[in-house]
Amino acid sequence: MVTQKPRIVIIGAGMAGLTVANKLYKSGVKKGAFELCVVEGGNRIGGRINTSEFGGDRIEMGATWIHGIEGSPIHKIAQEINSLESEQPWECMDGFLDDPITIAENGYVLHPSLVDPISNLFNNLMNFAQGKKKSIGDGIGIDKCGNGDSSVGSFLKKGLESYWKLESRKETEDVFGCGDWNRKSLEEAIFAMHENTQRTYTAANDLHNLDYLAESEYVMFPGEEITIAKGYSSIIESLASVLPPGVVQLNKKVDTIEWQPECVMGIMGNKHDGNSRAVKIHFLDGTSMSADHVVVTVSLGVLKAGIFNHNNDSGMFKFKPPLPNYKIEAISRLGYGVVNKLFLKLSPDLNLGIDRFPFLQMVFHESDHQVKNSKIPWWIRRTASLSPIYEKSNVLLSWFAGEEALKLESLPDEVILDEVSTTISSFFSHKESNASVKFDKVLKSQWGSDPLFMGSYSYIATGSSIADMDTVAEPLPNTSVFESTSGSPQLQILFAGEATHRTHYSTTHGAYLSGIREANRLLQHYHCIDI
Ligand SMILES: Cc1cc2nc3c(=O)[nH]c(=O)nc-3n(C[C@H](O)[C@H](O)[C@H](O)COP(=O)(O)OP(=O)(O)OC[C@H]3O[C@@H](n4cnc5c(N)ncnc54)[C@H](O)[C@@H]3O)c2cc1C
Ligand SMILES: *[C@@H]1O[C@H](CO)[C@@H](O)[C@H](O)[C@H]1NC(C)=O
Ligand SMILES: *[C@@H]1O[C@H](CO)[C@@H](O)[C@H](O)[C@H]1NC(C)=O
Ligand SMILES: *[C@@H]1O[C@H](CO)[C@@H](O)[C@H](O)[C@H]1NC(C)=O
Ligand SMILES: *[C@@H]1O[C@H](CO)[C@@H](O)[C@H](O)[C@H]1NC(C)=O
Helix, strand or coil: CCCCCCEEEEECCCHHHHHHHHHHHHHCHHHCCCEEEEECCCCCCCCCCCEEEECCEEEECCCCEECCCCCCHHHHHHHHCCCCCCCCCECCCCCCCCCCEEEECCCEECCHHHHHHHHHHHHHHHHHHCCCCCCCCCCCCCCCCCCCCCEHHHHHHHHHHHHHHHHCCCCCCCCCCCCCCCHHHHHHHHHHHHHHHHHHHHCCCCHHHEEHHHHHHCCCCCCCCEECCCCCHHHHHHHHCCCCCCCEECCCCEEEEECCCCCCCCCCCCCCCCCCCCEEEEECCCCEEEECEEEECCCHHHHHHHHHCCCCCCCCCEEECCCCHHHHHHHHHCEEECEEEEEEEECCCCECCCCCCCCEEEECCCCHHHCCCCCCCHHHCCCCEEEECCCCCCEEEEEEEHHHHHHHHHCCHHHHHHHHHHHHHHHCCCCCCCCECCEEEEEECCCCCCCCCCCCEEECECCCCHHHHHHHHCCECCHHHHCCCCCCCCCCEEECCHHHCCCCCCCHHHHHHHHHHHHHHHHHHHHHCCC
C-alpha cells in the first residue's frame, strides 16, 4: 500500500486561515509531514481585512485598528515588516479624540461643560462593567443583584437614572434656549450617542442583547491603539508570502462538508477510488476534494446561515451529517452583528465658516417623531460621529451598526450622498447662517449582505457565554464520546476564527491566536505518532 501524507484543507483565507497555513507550512509541510491546501470562496485573500483606496487615500473597508499594541501579535508582525510607516496618506485618525465638536440636531453647538459630565459618566460605567474600575464613582450605586436582565443596555440605563437621581434634575427645565431640547433630553441624547459608539465597537444592534458579565471577561491588550500605515492587508500578504503558488485556491465556495462521526467498519470515505480520507468537501461549482483534516475558519454568521439553510439545497456551508446539537445550540446562542464603514469625499466648495472639517460628534433626537418636518432619515439618527480620516483629509468617515448598517448597504449612492449632505448641513446651520456641506463621492462596506461574511463580528449575546465560544472551537468528532470506541479518525473538523477565541473574539488578533491554536493542535497530533 502506498503511504499517503495526511492532507489538511483550510477553509477561508482570512486572518485565521492564513495563520494556520503559515504555521503549518513552516513547521510541518516543509519537513514533508503533510499536504496543505487553502480554499477561499472569494476572489481575494484577507476576508474581513480589505485595504482599499478612496479619494486618493488608503483606507480600510474592514479591520482598522490594532486594539492595544503591547503584546499584540499583529503589532509584532507590522513592526517586523515595517508596515507602520508610509509616504502615502492613510486612515491614521490623528487628533481623533482631541477637541471634538459636539453639535445637537438643529445646529446647537454644545459646550464641553454640558457634554463632558455625561461622557465621563458613560466611560466610568463602561470601565466598571469591563472590570477596569472597582467603583463607578460620584456616589452612583447600581444594585447588580437586582439586575434581572443582565445586559449592558439595562446596566447603562440604570447608571443614567442613578446619575439623574443624584443630580435631581427637573425634566422641564429649559435653560439653554436650544429650541426643542431641554437639559434632560440633551443629556439623554448625549448618552445615547456614546451608546451608539458602543454598538459599533461590539456589533450588537441593541445593547440590551449584549451580555453584561461577558464584558469583564473580555481581554484588551494594553497600550496605544493604532492603525497600519501600509494597510491591514500588508499583514495578510506577509502571512501568505511563505506559501508556494497553488496552495491557496480562490473562488472555491464550500457547499457541504461530509464527515464521519462514527467509524464505519474501519472504512472511511469513498472506497471505490481507494480514497481513505475521512472528510469530503463539496464545492458550489460541483467539484469536490477529500481531506484528513479540515480547518473551518468561516465567520460565525456563515455557520449560522448554514444551520438555518440546513434543508435548503441552495444555501452554503452545510455539514453532512449535521453538526451535533450542542454545537448548533452554541452557534445559535452567540451574537454576531453588522458594522459598516461609510467614507465620504467632501466637495471643494465647502461653506462651513471654518477652514477644515472637525471631529464632529452628533447628538440626535431618538426618533424623527420628536422633530417636526425632520429631513433626517432614521438610518442616520444613530450615527455618533463624522470625522476626517486624518487631520487635513477631504475624506470623512462614519461607522454604522445593526439595522442602520444593513439599511446603508441597501441604499443607492445618490440617496446616501443626498441624505447625508442634508443632515450634515443642518448641523452647521444656525438662525443666522445657512451652511452647505456637499459630498461628491461615497464608498461603503457591505459586510452584512455578503454571503461570505453575513456580518462583521461576534459578541456574547444575553443567554450565551464565553463557554459557547469554547464549544464552537471544539474539534469533531467529539473525543469524549469516541475515545473508548477508537478507530474513528480524530480531528476531522477543526474550528478557528475570530468567534472561537474566548477572550479576544471580534478582533484580528483573536483570529490570529485561534489559528495558532489549531495549527498547534494538528502539529501535536502528528508529533504524537512521530511523523
Ligand atoms: C467593518 C469592520 C471593522 C473591523 N474593525 C476591526 C478593528 O479595528 N480591529 C480588529 O482587530 N478587528 C476588526 N474587525 C474584525 C476583524 O476584521 C475580524 O475579526 C477578522 O478579520 C476575522 O478573521 P477570520 O479569519 O476569523 O474570518 P474572515 O476574515 O471572515 O475569514 C474567513 C474567510 O472564509 C471565507 N469563506 C466564507 N464562506 C466560505 C465558503 N462557503 N467557502 C469558502 N470560503 C468561505 C471568507 O471569504 C473569508 O475570506 C473589523 C471587522 C469589520 C467587518
Ligand atoms: C473590498 O473593497 C473594495 C473597495 O475598494 C470593494 O470593491 C470590494 O467589494 C471589497 N470586498 C469586500 C469583500 O468587501
Ligand atoms: C434557500 O436559500 C436561498 C439562499 O440563501 C434563498 O434565496 C431561498 O429562498 C431559500 N429557499 C428556501 C426554500 O428556504
Ligand atoms: C437660509 O435659508 C432660508 C430658507 O432657504 C432662507 O429663508 C433664509 O433667508 C436663509 N438665511 C440666510 C442668512 O441666508
Ligand atoms: C461531547 O459530547 C457530549 C455529549 O454529546 C457533550 O455533552 C459535550 O459537551 C461534548 N464536548 C465535550 C468536550 O465533551
